[in-house]
Amino acid sequence: MSNYWTKRRLSRRTVLRGSALSGVSLLGAALIGCGGDDDSPSGGTSTATGGGSGVVTTGTPAPSADANVKRGGEVILAGGDLQRLDFQATISTPTQNASSLVYSRLVRYDPYTGANDYGIIPDLAESWEVESDRITFHLKQGVKWPNVDPVNGREFVASDVQYSYERVATDGPEWVHAYKMDPISSIEAPDDYTVVMNLSRPSAGLLSDLASGQGMGLVPRELVEADGDLDTRWIGTGPFMLDRWEQGNRIRFVRNPDYHEDGYPYVDAIEWRFITDSSTNLANFIAGQLSYYALPSLEALRQVQSSTDAMVQTFANLGGTHKMFNVREDGPNPALADVRVRQAIDYALNRQDILDFVLGGDGNIAGPVMPVGYGDWSLSPDEIAELHPENLDEARALITAAGADGLTIEHDYGNTSAFSEDEAPIMQQQLARVGIRLELLPRERTVYLQAQVDGNFSFQGIGMGGYPDPDNFLYPVFHSTGSKNYGGVDDPELDARIEEQQGILEHEERVEFIKNLDRDWKDYLYRIYTVYPNTHQAWSSQIVNPFQPKGWDWRGLQAVAFK
Amino acid sequence: MASSVEPTTPRVMAQGLTSASKASTARRALRLARRKPLGAVGLGLLAILCFVAAFAPLLAPHDPYESISGARLLSPSFEHPMGTDNLGRDLLSRIIHGARISLLIGVFAGALGTVGGLVVGVVSGYAGGWVDSAIQRVVDSMMAFPGLILALTLVATLGPNLRNVMIAIAVGSIPGTSRVIRGAVFSVKEEDYVSAARALGAPGWRVAVFHIIPNVMAPVLILASVAFGTAIIAEASLSFLGLGAQPPTPSWGVMLSGPSRRFMTDAPWMAVFPGLAISLVIFGINIFGDALRDVLDPRLRG
Numbered sequence: 001m002s003n004y005w006t007k008r009r010l011s012r013r014t015v016l017r018g019s020a021l022s023g024v025s026l027l028g029a030a031l032i033g034c035g036g037d038d039d040s041p042s043g044g045t046s047t048a049t050g051g052g053s054g055v056v057t058t059g060t061p062a063p064s065a066d067a068n069v070k071r072g073g074e075v076i077l078a079g080g081d082l083q084r085l086d087f088q089a090t091i092s093t094p095t096q097n098a099s100s101l102v103y104s105r106l107v108r109y110d111p112y113t114g115a116n117d118y119g120i121i122p123d124l125a126e127s128w129e130v131e132s133d134r135i136t137f138h139l140k141q142g143v144k145w146p147n148v149d150p151v152n153g154r155e156f157v158a159s160d161v162q163y164s165y166e167r168v169a170t171d172g173p174e175w176v177h178a179y180k181m182d183p184i185s186s187i188e189a190p191d192d193y194t195v196v197m198n199l200s201r202p203s204a205g206l207l208s209d210l211a212s213g214q215g216m217g218l219v220p221r222e223l224v225e226a227d228g229d230l231d232t233r234w235i236g237t238g239p240f241m242l243d244r245w246e247q248g249n250r251i252r253f254v255r256n257p258d259y260h261e262d263g264y265p266y267v268d269a270i271e272w273r274f275i276t277d278s279s280t281n282l283a284n285f286i287a288g289q290l291s292y293y294a295l296p297s298l299e300a301l302r303q304v305q306s307s308t309d310a311m312v313q314t315f316a317n318l319g320g321t322h323k324m325f326n327v328r329e330d331g332p333n334p335a336l337a338d339v340r341v342r343q344a345i346d347y348a349l350n351r352q353d354i355l356d357f358v359l360g361g362d363g364n365i366a367g368p369v370m371p372v373g374y375g376d377w378s379l380s381p382d383e384i385a386e387l388h389p390e391n392l393d394e395a396r397a398l399i400t401a402a403g404a405d406g407l408t409i410e411h412d413y414g415n416t417s418a419f420s421e422d423e424a425p426i427m428q429q430q431l432a433r434v435g436i437r438l439e440l441l442p443r444e445r446t447v448y449l450q451a452q453v454d455g456n457f458s459f460q461g462i463g464m465g466g467y468p469d470p471d472n473f474l475y476p477v478f479h480s481t482g483s484k485n486y487g488g489v490d491d492p493e494l495d496a497r498i499e500e501q502q503g504i505l506e507h508e509e510r511v512e513f514i515k516n517l518d519r520d521w522k523d524y525l526y527r528i529y530t531v532y533p534n535t536h537q538a539w540s541s542q543i544v545n546p547f548q549p550k551g552w553d554w555r556g557l558q559a560v561a562f563k
Numbered sequence: 564m565a566s567s568v569e570p571t572t573p574r575v576m577a578q579g580l581t582s583a584s585k586a587s588t589a590r591r592a593l594r595l596a597r598r599k600p601l602g603a604v605g606l607g608l609l610a611i612l613c614f615v616a617a618f619a620p621l622l623a624p625h626d627p628y629e630s631i632s633g634a635r636l637l638s639p640s641f642e643h644p645m646g647t648d649n650l651g652r653d654l655l656s657r658i659i660h661g662a663r664i665s666l667l668i669g670v671f672a673g674a675l676g677t678v679g680g681l682v683v684g685v686v687s688g689y690a691g692g693w694v695d696s697a698i699q700r701v702v703d704s705m706m707a708f709p710g711l712i713l714a715l716t717l718v719a720t721l722g723p724n725l726r727n728v729m730i731a732i733a734v735g736s737i738p739g740t741s742r743v744i745r746g747a748v749f750s751v752k753e754e755d756y757v758s759a760a761r762a763l764g765a766p767g768w769r770v771a772v773f774h775i776i777p778n779v780m781a782p783v784l785i786l787a788s789v790a791f792g793t794a795i796i797a798e799a800s801l802s803f804l805g806l807g808a809q810p811p812t813p814s815w816g817v818m819l820s821g822p823s824r825r826f827m828t829d830a831p832w833m834a835v836f837p838g839l840a841i842s843l844v845i846f847g848i849n850i851f852g853d854a855l856r857d858v859l860d861p862r863l864r865g
Contacts, residue, residue, distance in 0.1 A: 297825065302829075353632065356635065357630050357635055357649070357650050358650075360636075360649075418825060421821055424810070424811075425650060426630055426650060428811070429628065429630060440809065440810065440811070442809060442810070
């Protein structure tokens, strides 16, 4: 049957091919944006962990600015309002994104590597050495804080790093990024340009955490001491300075004339307008009022492609909605503590149908913990399909073996999640084929979140963002002491494997270890992963050097310019 | 002869009367339909709703919950006359099954609200005095809230499901209904036959049940028709807001909410057909209610 949709729908093969090429297309889009000049701002990158104990790993210096790029102009973006300014004490994504323009870090992600490749480049550290018991950073010299009170243009030094991360590590519920400092036993500043982080345990993911825009910006002690917190002013060493924050309206940044990377930024100002309605943003982008637009759906993508000559980038989204079991023996549904029941559910699902119905084929099937498109860490789509096949007979046999015939499971999810609203009825139909009755419970968001924290759920849809390091997908979620272990997982064998991967500093060895864990995931299945969507983002055709914002880091805007 | 005729005569007469009565009723109905053609159309639409609801499993070409492989967002065609939704479900089948929910809500919530309003209105109007004052203050306070807001509050408190939606809609319609009936009771209770019944020593409840209520049935029937339509709209509104029937239930309101808005530009049929179904039924109820009022209200009789 041919109609409007089927004529345009993406086949799985097309989508997989698209995902595979996404990294290439992203870079290609960047080059297209360069108008044929070799002015890609990308330099070489190093991975977060390279070399075993005692091996020196140094990032390639960030690229220098291109004198031929046209300067000036104002980039307009749209998004949500900031919860507060003190980015070290909030998880608010708009706050983190905005702070990444003002506050530099020791290292940062290269915005011009392939999709979901979290290659690390220098920021305020010009080189670093990763060892099993410490990381030593050598800082750039001559970096100045802006010439405003109370820092008055003084030089950035190692004690600023020490102060910043000690503040992040403060005890108390407000300090939501403190867990990232867990592997660090102490921070030393032997001289003004050297920082030594002593580790209590080997941590393969620490460098990547430090590169993240989430809470890792380096702040001056004088500012916090003068104001009491970071909620009043922002003073950083990043490419932009905060001009004004009008709550409910917009936040605006202007160029930092003392920025430590010479020649950057190219544009004079960045303005983030607080508009979250996707149809309004779509209309604004089509009308040329926005420089960038994260497309929320295939329908929006089609409209942008048919109405504008915007540059569209597509890549696999590492974030998605996981299906989390409550595996407590005394939980609301003790049958879910039996891995055979969880395996039966896994076998009963037809992931390709979920992908086709819920996402129109625009995404990837999932199964293991690491999503497809996650750089080296992912298993191939074919291997995932082999590991997590639909097998109704096996599902029925497992349910019977577990003595769970006639099982009813309550599936709750936030009633604002369009993905869950679509996916849940499909899963309900699929599980009914093996005699499992799935009761759908869309819940008001606060009720849903409370049930999550209280462990008062059986099988819950939970949204999770994409993270730079695979440990973020494992430790907080599945380790018995993890901060997001809402399902009550207490599995010593899995704990040991999670701890072991944290200590593997050799990249290839760690990749293989993680992949093997994913291959064995069927023996654990504390969460079920069905599909992940693709992400599409559009840049105005007037923009040069479009990039992929990743890890709450929008520093790539320093290299964005207008044609 | 006489003895053999006598037992049959009343039966023959009764049969004759029944036939005459049936013919007369049919003629009257036909005459009424000619006089109130819009009312007849409204009644026809309601009859179609009842028929579709009663025989939904036989009429629906597909299972309303079944996602058909490769049928996502298909535009209307011979196989799927109203197209399919984003989960590959046949919209015609969902709308047919949705009629059951609308009818269920309309009948039960409408009846519950009307009966509740009748009881409150009769007690308030007939008792008068401090009982009337007390009841009317409560009614005043309830009427201070718009009906939908009251229903929203109740559903949010009781939890979103169809039973609670029916209760909320019914409770929300009681104040308005009772106020109208109270007014009718005021005028009826001054009638001579009510005074006569009282004078003969009939207790209050008997006067209310056997003399007041039958004589306020005209407004009650009109209010019931209004309540029926209002309940259907209220259910659609609550479901649209996520507080009524829950997905994947094929309620017309649910079908109008979330996904149909997301796919409005690519698959407008997802919103158009449920919207059309609601509009047609409400239109039918309204014009039928108008005709009913014209027929039953003596002031509007030619």
